[in-house]
Amino acid sequence: MIRGVDMGERGYGRVNDEVIGRLVEVLGERNVKADIVERYVYSTDASLFSSLPDVVVTPENTSQVVDVVRIASEKRIPVTPRGGGTGLCGGAVPLYGGIVVDLSKMDRILEVDLDNFCVTVEAGITPERLNRELAKHGFFFPPSPGSKKMCTVGGMIATNAGGMHAVRYGVTRNFVLGLKLVIPPGDVVSLGGKVLKRCLGYDLIQLVVGSEGTLGIVTEATLRILPLPEKSAVVVAYFKDVSTAAKAVNAVLRKVIPSAIEVLDKWSIEAVNRYVPSLNLPRAEAALYFEVEGSEQEVERQIRVIVDACRSHGGETEWTSDSKEKERLLAGREIVGGAIMNIDRGRVRVYEAEDVCVPIAQLPRFVEEAHSISERYGIPVCIYGHAGDGNCHSGIMIDPKSREEWEKMRMMASEIYELAVKLGGNISGEHGIGLLRAKYMAGIHGQALHIMKKIKEAFDPQGILNPGKMGFT
Ligand SMILES: Cc1cc2nc3c(=O)[nH]c(=O)nc-3n(C[C@H](O)[C@H](O)[C@H](O)COP(=O)(O)OP(=O)(O)OC[C@H]3O[C@@H](n4cnc5c(N)ncnc54)[C@H](O)[C@@H]3O)c2cc1C
CATH class of the missing domain: 3.30.465.10 (Uridine Diphospho-n-acetylenolpyruvylglucosamine Reductase; domain 3)
Structure with a gap:
């Protein structure tokens, strides 16, 4: 998705030879990249958005970052900070070009x-x-x-x-x-x-x-x-329906707080089995993955509580504290993000509506209604994520060559967002807004967005820091 916008249109200053020369002066040549190949690498993150920076800098200390911001501020040039570029919503994509500041050399x-x-x-x-x-x-x-x-x-x-x-x-x-x-x-x-x-x-x-x-x-x-905790263990449980799995999570949380409670829906389980058949996960409507940590006695108690809660809700359970076995039991959860790409050959996952968060008691309803949306549009949606805090990663799987499926995906995404909000949740639990969800900010925040804009102005009166993100123009 190409989203580059001409910075001149917005009244931003341009990165010309003089600016590049000044950046080289303060950062050294090895820390200033202006050739097209380097710029291209920095034009995107883990999202589908893309926009070319004019120059990329890799400062090695805070005072070099200060120098870059000073030069950018003098010329009113956009500055986009970047870490690992793993963001899923276009946050590190330089929408209006300008300078990308890659912090990865500052890693001490x-x-x-x-x-x-x-x-x-x-x-x-x-x-x-x-x-x-x-x-x-x-x-x-x-x-x-x-x-x-x-x-x-x-x-x-x-x-x-x-x-x-x-x-x-x-x-x-x-x-x-x-x-x-x-x-x-x-x-x-x-x-x-x-x-x-x-x-x-x-x-x-x-x-x-x-x-x-x-x-x-x-x-x-x-x-x-x-x-570091002394000991850890993993419990995995398979359920005949999502709502009993959610009841088991509730019963667990009333007694202990595991360090992770993850869920895979039936499509995600199916995808894992297609991707790595040797894992052979049981056919179930939902799988729960619990990690527990603490002293030997604490871990044993937590395992007992979880196994009892899952079994009393009809779950089939397995557990271990052996490190190799833990890896095997957790493998399904670890690989699910890649595995869902194989749910149907030729389909790819689109990062839209991929991070909603609902109150944990609403998780079964969310999964059920999201599956109905999927059936209605005839496009698979695999749901997995953090059951312990209601943060669901829905993978909408489309045929990228079909214009019709792109259109349907957009409609599905907005229905999934609406569903999350209707259930008392929100449109992003952890991935953020970036470019992907910027258009929803006004509707979600109303007057509060106006206050946020004022706060931004106080930090960044020229509007040069990561412009175009989070609903700020
Ligand atoms: C395979 C995969 C799994 C993921 N799993 C999770 C997960 O479990 N939980 C989760 O929350 N996220 C997850 N993410 C999303 C992503 O990894 C996180 O949002 C992560 O925190 C982004 O860090 P980054 O260094 O890659 O930031 P980038 O992608 O480089 O930037 C993200 C945003 O932060 C800003 N930024 C970066 N560095 C700085 C800085 N030093 N100062 C100011 N602003 C800065 C950028 O401008 C941008 O807006 C996942 C992504 C992938 C690809």
Whole structure:
């Protein structure tokens, strides 16, 4: 989907030879990429959107980010921050061209402070590498998106990323204690620190979390970390219908909070079996995946509670604490995102309506009604996701060569969004707004969007930070 818009039309300044020369002066040649191949690589993220930047820069420290923002601000050139480019809604796509700031070279761990249970990192580090380093000290950073090997901590902060472990530990915003932020015309704002409690007026950290690069460029973050649990185990249960599976989840949550509760619907189970037949998952309407963590006794108690709850709701269960077996049991959930591409050869997944969140008690109704939408349009929808917090990833599978199916997909997506809202939920639990859902912002927020625009103006009066995203023009 090509969405590039001429920046001249919006009154933005152009990236000319003089601007490139100044960027080279402050960043060095190796950190300024202006050839078409490099620009093309940075024209998209994991979404279907695409728009060419005029130049890409890869700063190595905060002061270089300041220099870039200063140059951009002088000329009113759009600046789009970018981490791993794994965003699913076009957030890192430079709609109006301009400068893409790739933070991935800023990936150092600046301090591991075990006495204060926190770590300070540069924004470009991946959570996977951070966790590898923290594990050496017996600690971990719990937010765990499926993209953890490729995404960055800065991107996670900008999108308030969630993932499988949100049900027990919370999402990224629950772990951010401090931030270093670069804002126009080239200032560094330091927010928060190492303390766990703050009662000091407006909480700007929480405002920046989830702001998708529209308020500033995060260059450093201080994050809360936790000791690694002693032991972990996995329980998988298969159910004859989604509503008894949901009742089992409710019964579990009344007694224990597992570190993950994931669900696969019947189409997702079918897709996994077609993709890797040797997994041979039982034919069921719903599969639930529970992960539990804690001391030996805690883990045993949690397994007992989950197995009892699932069995008393007719679930067929399997569990293990052996690490190889855990991998085998979790495999279905791990591969489902890729597997659904094989539900029907020739169909591809379109990331639309892929991240709605409903109150957990409404999950069965959501799955049932989303399946009826799918039947009505004759287009498969595979639903999987985070059952513990009602965050469903619906994969609408279309034949990309059919114009009619693209059109139907758009109608289905808006029906799925409406369904989520009707059930008391929302249109994105963790992937965000970006370009994909920008058109829904006014309808969802009403007057609150006006307040958000005023807040944006306070951080970015020239409107150069990631313009065109989140419903801001
Ligand atoms: C296979 C796969 C699985 C995924 N699983 C999950 C999941 O389980 N949970 C989940 O929440 N998401 C998931 N995602 C979505 C995505 O990985 C997350 O949104 C992630 O947090 C994006 O990080 P990134 O570094 O790739 O950011 P990018 O895609 O580079 O950017 C995302 C947004 O953040 C802004 N941004 C990036 N870095 C900065 C910075 N330093 N300062 C200011 N703004 C910045 C960008 O401008 C953009 O608006 C998944 C994506 C894929 C492809």
